[in-house]
Amino acid sequence: MTSSDALAGHTFEELSDYLDRDRTPADPSIEGSPECQTALNGMQRLRSVHRDLLLKDAQRESEREDSWVSSILQHISLEARAGRDIPISHSSPTARLSVTEGAVRGILRAAGDSVPNIIVGRCHLDGDVTEPGAPITVRVDATVLEGEIIASLADQLREALYAALRQHTELAVEAIDITIRDLYQPFVPPAKASSDE
Amino acid sequence: MPPTPTREPVSSPLESFPDQVLSDRAADGDMRAFEVLVRRYGPLMRVYASRVLGSNDEMDDVVQESFITAWQQLPTLENGAAVKSWLMRIVSRKSVDRVRARRQHVNIDLTDAPAPAQQSPHRLAEAGSQTEALTRVLAELPEDQRRCWMLRELAECSYGEIAAELEIPVSTVRGLLARARKTLLQEMEEWR
Amino acid sequence: MSDAPSPDPVSTDPGTSSTLPDRLDKVVLAVPGVDELYSAAPLVAAVVKTVIATTVEAVTGEQKSNSSVSVDEKKAGLEIAVKIGVNAPYTAIDVSRRVHDAITDQLEQNGNPDVAEIAVSVARID
Structure with missing residues (x-):
């Protein structure tokens, strides 16, 4: 039984808080008290039992059939992310052709995904994209695989983005600014064994 | 290349x-x-x-x-x-x-x-484990304590995030969490 | 029940029961590079339109259209709006122009009505 009365002058609340601070900075009056240690170990055990329970439950949930995922995806719409209409020219005076800003962000991401080891995050089109010929600056956030040479990857990415924008839009792109926000670790699926070399 | x-x-x-x-x-x-x-x-x-x-x-x-x-x-x-x-x-x-x-x-x-569905006789019969016991005790916690506990241990929120979420002071979060832990721990000890 | 033909050139075509928007749906989907056709009417407008259509339907017995291409008759002529998704090897520029031209062709075959605007919006490129 964990008693709150014999905790070397500490309250149970203090110990709980101490645990949540990852026991730092170390408090000798807590670490040196057997009663406190018993209480802390109990809380730690509680946490690990709870983690086991969670893992089991979450595992069971991930094994369920997939219908709930598709039903969620059916209820979300691209409309909310369409953004501005970017005009596309046509010789007919009654034609009003456009591509949405959301679609353009989509092709920027796709173009980025064609360059290995760099991932495109958020994209912004600065300038009046609704005005044909208006100067536009594209701002892109990217994440790079740890250990890669950033400048070289950024150049490759910039080329890919320019090409995609030329293909799909008539935007007068003055510059593409790429900000490397972060580095990421390569992901290795646990079951995958590397057999080359 | x-x-x-x-x-x-x-x-x-x-x-x-x-x-x-x-x-x-x-x-x-x-x-x-x-x-x-x-x-x-x-x-x-x-x-x-x-x-x-x-x-x-x-x-x-x-x-x-x-x-x-x-x-x-x-x-x-x-x-x-x-x-x-x-x-x-x-x-x-x-x-x-x-x-x-x-x-x-x-x-x-x-x-x-x-109480959660897990409390059904069938589940209890196969229980015996600490995780099953914990499920039951969790369900019996007072609501404010349980919400605090779940935001902390399941959602991994910080004290500040929990306080903002529940619109209570951080000191109250600290107290509720400690009480939840104490209750859970006491109950778990009895099952041991 | 009288057989009086509707004077509306938009909604009926002698010989077939399909409306102009329905036919335009097919025409647009047949353009290479178009892989999806979205409802072109904004959500609120779509609701209002359905209410009106239902009322009209009740009065005239006319069939309601479930088409995605929207066709509005204005004084200056038809206002046509299309919202599409484009298949990535194709480009938004090419496909939107081809969709526009396909609609123009279809209208020419359809009595060449006055056109105020043909709006083609590319909402997604995959």
């Missing part, structure tokens, strides 16, 4: 992207990135919802509503790396709303959510 890669290129399937990138892309309208988030955190959100609701009947609805809200509000999420606890807070809110609506509906004053 591409110029100067320091190792073999990683194809970077969307599933391996970090949370920050996925939530940034979803905020920009990338449905596939959003789908990965749904698969990554949906199961945990379902567990969360079923714990609060005490049954699986409304779990699908609550989780679906939570993700629809998340899709709408993702552009306002400043730190995409925190998307997990952000999602958990949404499902926490939606679940609690559902329980409250249910109470108003039946017009019965319950101080706690109904």
